[in-house]
Amino acid sequence: MIALTDNAASKVAELIAAEGDEALALRVAVRPGGCSGFSYEMFFDSDFATDDVTVEYGGVKVVVDPSSAQLLQGATLDYKDGLQQAGFAIDNPNAQRTCGCGQSFS
Secondary structure, three states, X not given: OOEEOHHHHHHHHHHHHXXXXXXXXXXXXXXXXXXXXXXXXXXXXXXXOOOOEEEEEOOEEEEEOHHHHHHOOOOEEEEEEOOOOEEEEXXXXXXXXXXXXXXXXX
16 A cells, blocks of 8 residues: 655645545545556545455545455655645555656656
């Protein structure tokens, strides 16, 4: 299951508050595609399946489907806000290869 850093959890909580719906959770998924084979997908969701894996970080609920959970085991979602880098980034130890944009892996 993917873990969130404190910075990521704080930013996700801020974005959910801006949406105005406290029932929302961050869904993280891995889908076939991208230039390296798989791509990450993140969005707010309130529709959960019974077999979804759910965990909470700093008051933020994170939901992952079972097949994505296998590929995200040990991964970390971070948020950076600086001059060199800004935005969310996933550090995935399961990725053998990543593309230049950092959005897909194999």
